[in-house]
Amino acid sequence: MGLSAKDALHLKEALQVAVIKCSERCLYQSAKWAAELLDALPNPSPSETDHRVTDDEGHYIHPAFLPNVDPVEAELEAKELNKYLLAKSFFDCKEFDRCAAVFLPDSLLSGSLATKPSETTTTPKGKGKGKARVSTATLPSDEALPAISQKSLFLALYAKVIAGEKSKEEETEMIMGPQDVGTVVNKQLLAVSHFLERWFAARKNDDDEPASQGFLEYLYGMVLVKEKNDSAALNYLMQSVHLFPWNWGAWLEITNLIARVEQLNKIRPHLPQNIMSFIFHANAAVNLYQQGNDLAANLNDLLDIFPTSSFLLTCKALLNYHSKDLLAAEQDFNNLLLQHPHRLDSLDHYSNILYVLNLRPKLAFLAHLCTTIDRFRPESCVVIGNYYSLLSLHEKAVQYFRRALTLDRTCLSAWTLMGHEYVELKNTHAAIESYRRAVDVNRRDYRAWYGLGQTYEVLEMHAYALWYYKKAAGLRPWDGKMWQAVGSCLQKMERYQDGIKAYKRALLADTYYDSTTSSFGSAGMVDRTAQMDPDILLQIALMYEKLENHEEAKAYMELCVAQEDGGAGAADDDDDGAGLRSSVIQQHGSPGGAPSDEGGEGSADRGAGGGHEGTGVTAATSKARMWLAQHAMAVEDYATANRLATELCQDGVDVEDAKALIRETRSRMEMAEMMER
Template sequence: MYALYLAGEKRKEEERQELADWTEPVNMELAALRQEFLSLRVKGKLDAHLWYLFAVVLKQMRLAKQAVYAFEQSLSLFPYNWGAWLELAPLCESADVVMELDVKQEWLKALFLAHYYNEMDEAEAARQIYENVLDVVPHSAFVKGQLALALYNVRRFDEAQQLYDDIYTEDPHCLDGIDIYSNILYVKEDKVQLSLLANRCIKIDKFRLETCCVIGNYYSLRGQHDQAVVYFQRALKLNRNYLSAWTLMGHEFLEMKNASAAVEAYRRAVDINPKDFRAWYGLGQTYELLSLPLFTLYYYQRAAALRPKDVRMWCAIGQTYEELSKQDDAIRCYERARRCDDQDSLALAKLAYLYEKMAREALKDGRQQELGVFYSEQAAQYHLANLTRRDQETLTGPETVDALKFLAEHYYARQMLSHAEKYCHRLMDYAGRDKDFAKKMLRQIHKKDEE
């Protein structure tokens, strides 16, 4: 039966070469295989490996509940098939399903639970399990790699990078997880290290899909998006279900403003794993590029449902609500983002700008002066909080300038001239129009003082 399944897969790959790039053929042997497996099940002749193959067939036929049952039967008979655990993960709707699995080897179930938590944005729970396992097997490269992945998922890039460095120092020829490591270098914009990593991967095994991913990231960081797409496509020729390649290729098409190709790539990623927030978020960005805010909102909401603690998701939804002129909904989203671990104060700046915009619009309307004053006070509060945070981190740039200008105008309008003067003096450190703005306002302040 396995030979029949492989024959169907072979024909499927041959058809794929003849069809359009995005067309996905099916294994025509699945229905016959399912009937054969059902017959063997009735006779009680299914062992662990046949149950596993039966589950794979059911999964490809999108019979999720039946596939979960078949995987569970396989793992209860032979729990050491890690491939079965990985196939099962996208089918589990909650951690309760994992806990209820009838598998005798509890340590394997714990590792799978940690993997599931990693997939479901519960990285802290995953980290605790992996650290407990590392106490027992401190030199396990696999467990270290999974712990690094958990840290990567919560954007603790320095700690994740250190773990990957330890793994590749102990085993210089290891390529497991090297694609995630390259993602970290990409986010840090470390072109030198990413170039060295790409060269090392080519020398070890240039036909590994992780190697293609690393090279794709390298070209992307250099701005050669067409070349990056070529390498992500090579990775997909090696494994059509390689989720990262579909998602990263979608990012590249987005950079190239090829919206239709980006949508198709992200949709393939969603088909492979509907719980991958990156693909949903990418779809939102694509429809934002196409200026279709209702579609944008839908996909950002799907991403936020999978990643409720991620500031970027709520800020993206808030920005979409702004485009739809739903300021109250936008404010609620930004406030929700602030309750997350907003290390970069993205939501703080968004709230400051939104309240500033609302204040200007209300003050222009003679019937909404009180509301305009309230919005202005709120904007000042958020601008001041953001400015304080930026001063503590010694950050400069447009956000700092905007905050200084608004606060100067705000306090001048409230007759709090000493406060306004303080922010104007800080603006004098900048050049061009910002400095001219400060000079003009200081003259107005001094004129009022003389009066």
């Protein structure tokens, strides 16, 4: 995917306009994102300049500095320039109430609440796109709305929302303190919401109003999200990206509203068809833990256009991280850090990878680097917390995770990781509360759901644990670890049939991507002689034994033992091998949808090496061999029992039991020979 020099020049100018427009409205994160993307765009050919706008003297005029195309808005912006500069300076100095009062005094905003909620009709529920509808008969007169430009109105209302968020943070109690119950709300949202409701209703009734610029739709959508009116919020945010697609904040709000990949595919045709929609789709798919060649190709296409984009490089690293290719993800983050050594965004994910890989020196260096750059960034605190956790200093780790949450209560990594630390400290109540807060921040975080399941399983509340494990498995349907946890819970609840299905799904998930590394989207027939997790096979066999299905139990025990040499001998040991493999393949229709839709995350927890190297002797294979030996004794197959018991002695596991079994088999064999004589 490449761009012509002319298209690259248009893209460059559009991003420059986006940086300026977002900065004028104090949307600094969106301005920073656009500026970083702009910096990653190679300079177009200087010959492609014939389309540029010039003044009467032939001087080039950049599109960002052209007057507003709407004459009414241009006149208003010119009249209020002094006030706008004053308001923006107040905002930059974090005097948000003073900023809002320049254009919207408190008396005017409080007057907007005169329209009672009963006088408006909204449709917040339902699967369709919600849209606020206001009865024109109850609206105040047009004079009630100030005659100011959309830019100034946005700045004033946005400042009011930020002022409310600041007051909310100041009134909130200490993190997870006795009074921290999550009941503190932004008290400015109601006034801002009613004002915008009136503003949009007035525009609908007046055809002479200037065209909307898209920023007020974004602000209203953001307010509706905070009010939990997701359907109406999505409607206004979609309008915003159609009117001004370069505001990355609006795209992020839409991303946060999308909970399933089906929802993403549903809204995709209704998005503006430009490069921003392409970037949004790739980012949303990564956040939904999707995987596959198509997504990787999309990111590579975008990187061809923006080769050094820190945002796209981070998406690529997260794609490998979510697919559990930790070594590739670590290398991607390492390269990203080399290119942007002062960038702290997403370094909390990098610290998670270093923690799992047990790369203590690199994690120590990263913690030192973050402290040097900005020790009061949430990402820095999470990195330091991970470092202390790796040193098993769990109290200090909790201290830094709490510090990260004091700086930003929506820091998802801090909530989840603090839950892990409380589990290590045996404080299950605090762990559950941490995981619940993480779910409140982002219901797509499978780690928090899985953590809740683990905590309730420790408390032996298996029904609760099962519910949370199923939520995690729904978010990661091709992660064998999720289904293994579901199967374990069902096994403890003595729901053996369902437990067998879940464990078979775990086997399918663990082997699926080993056989489709070249093509994530084509499953085909999975080679069941490839290596599988012997622990899962052992549990399936034990549940079949509970169900008194000894033939299936024996088949899975033999398959478990066969994993010592890679599973190649499974079919040779018993004629039931083919039927066993077929029974696992039948689970391909389990919940989770098509592989290309549900993600393609393979498991990195399955031991080293390829599918045919084998696990060697493990506790699971030794238990399976002992079971097979005892089964052979029960059916009077003394030669097989003696051979298996001898192998157990060589394994060095359960040696005494194996020796006793050998003595018994030999005595039985001698007795049988005597009887034959």
